Amino acid sequence: xxxxxxxxxxxxxxxxxxxxxxxxxxxxxxxxxxxxxxxxxxxxxxxxxxxxxxxxxxxxxxxxxxxxxxxxxxxxxxxxxxxxxxxxxxxxxxxxxxxxxxxxxxxxxxxxxxxxxxxxxxxxxxxxxxxxxxxxxxxxxxxxxxxxxxxxxxxxxxxxxxxxxxxxxxxxxxxxxxxxxxxxxxxxxxxxxxxxxxxxxxxxxxxxxxxxxxxxxxxxxxxxxxxxxxxxxxxxxxxxxxxxxxxxxxxxxxxxxxxxxxxxxxxxxxxxxxxxxxxxxxxxxxxxxxxxxxxxxxxxxxxxxxxxxxxxxxxxxxxxxxxxxxxxxxxxxxxxxxxxxxxxxxxxxxxxxxxxxxxxxxxxxxxxxxx
Ligand code: ADP
Numbered sequence: 001x002x003x004x005x006x007x008x009x010x011x012x013x014x015x016x017x018x019x020x021x022x023x024x025x026x027x028x029x030x031x032x033x034x035x036x037x038x039x040x041x042x043x044x045x046x047x048x049x050x051x052x053x054x055x056x057x058x059x060x061x062x063x064x065x066x067x068x069x070x071x072x073x074x075x076x077x078x079x080x081x082x083x084x085x086x087x088x089x090x091x092x093x094x095x096x097x098x099x100x101x102x103x104x105x106x107x108x109x110x111x112x113x114x115x116x117x118x119x120x121x122x123x124x125x126x127x128x129x130x131x132x133x134x135x136x137x138x139x140x141x142x143x144x145x146x147x148x149x150x151x152x153x154x155x156x157x158x159x160x161x162x163x164x165x166x167x168x169x170x171x172x173x174x175x176x177x178x179x180x181x182x183x184x185x186x187x188x189x190x191x192x193x194x195x196x197x198x199x200x201x202x203x204x205x206x207x208x209x210x211x212x213x214x215x216x217x218x219x220x221x222x223x224x225x226x227x228x229x230x231x232x233x234x235x236x237x238x239x240x241x242x243x244x245x246x247x248x249x250x251x252x253x254x255x256x257x258x259x260x261x262x263x264x265x266x267x268x269x270x271x272x273x274x275x276x277x278x279x280x281x282x283x284x285x286x287x288x289x290x291x292x293x294x295x296x297x298x299x300x301x302x303x304x305x306x307x308x309x310x311x312x313x314x315x316x317x318x319x320x321x322x323x324x325x326x327x328x329x330x331x332x333x334x335x336x337x338x339x340x341x342x343x344x345x346x347x348x349x350x351x352x353x354x355x356x357x358x359x360x361x362x363x364x365x366x367x368x369x370x371x
Pocket of ligand 1: 020021041043049
């Protein structure tokens with residue numbers, strides 16, 4: 001229903017609040033029609049970034065573009081964006097219809113056109129039966145839908161969502177998330193969605209922008225940030241349970257060693273961190289097979305978490321190394337068992353001392369080259 005959707009571009013954006021640097025040299029390009037999720041821990045600057053795009057706050061430096069227009073000096077109301085907040089921010093004394101139409105009335109839109117838009121959006125969101133109720137008579141999910149509808153009636157070029165699902169219970173969260181994704185498919189309008197929840201980010205975003213401490217660390221498809229994290233922060237933030245990390249350093253044979261591993265050492269690398277996702281550790285009960293391949297190791301089962309469709313196995317050793325593996329629920333092991341652990345090396349990650357991803361994949365020393 002949107003006439004023309006717009007991309008959003010940030011160039012060298014900085015935001016300082018006195019001493020606090022909330023955003024540092026942020027470059028981001030959101031394509032027209034894209035659903036982009038900004039994700040990072042609390043306080044990393046996500047909301048600040050969204051507010052700069054909405055015009056609710058001004059950048060300390062840098063440029064904000066919406067479509068072909070640089071909007072740094074454009075009033076929020078004239079930016080062609082609509083924002084949906086976590087708090088809904090509905091007017092309690094107005095009906096649902098009144099809330100939906102409020103922004104349009106303020107803009108002086110003719111009543112007939114307001115009525116037309118409100119009915120259309122109410123029908124699209126399943127709010128038609130609720131138009132005469134007040135927010136106090138609605139459930140949390142219905143209120144969130146009204147907040148969404150209030151943004152939709154404006155038919156903006158860009159939707160901005162600031163953690164809109166945080167106040168919903170788990171089931172409603174999932175449902176509303178699916179509705180937003182469906183809405184995006186239907187409208188084809190650019191959406192920028194902020195969340196601290198990496199699962200929400202990966203499941204909703206066409207691309208995800210991972211932030212920490214005011215910096216943008218990686219922008220990519222959910223698959224890219226999961227499979228090829230650009231640094232240790234992204235590797236640790238994305239994925240649950242978190243990636244296993246093992247510190248490695250150069251030994252006198254010229255290998256990178258740490259925990260049970262001796263790995264080939266890429267030129268120039270004296271220290272590194274190995275990252276292995278829990279699903280990339282294959283666990284076999286002791287007698288089933290030997291840990292005999294280079295890079296395989298033996299460990300002790302410390303604890304199990306049965307989650308129905310999978311189980312998480314907490315492993316100890318060798319040394320004081322701690323691992324989490326994700327296995328099929330059928331694997332019969334109990335705490336105290338000795339198991340063999342095999343690493344899917346081709347899916348392992350190697351990070352240099354600065355935390356940045358190395359081009360080279362981890363390779364156990366002495367392992368025959370893969371054919
Ligand atoms: P997030 O949305 O990722 O939780 P925010 O964008 O809200 O993070 O905040 C980023 C940083 O900027 C935080 O350190 C926060 O304390 C600081 N900050 C945000 N708004 C203000 C403000 N109005 N005044 C001072 N500091 C602020």
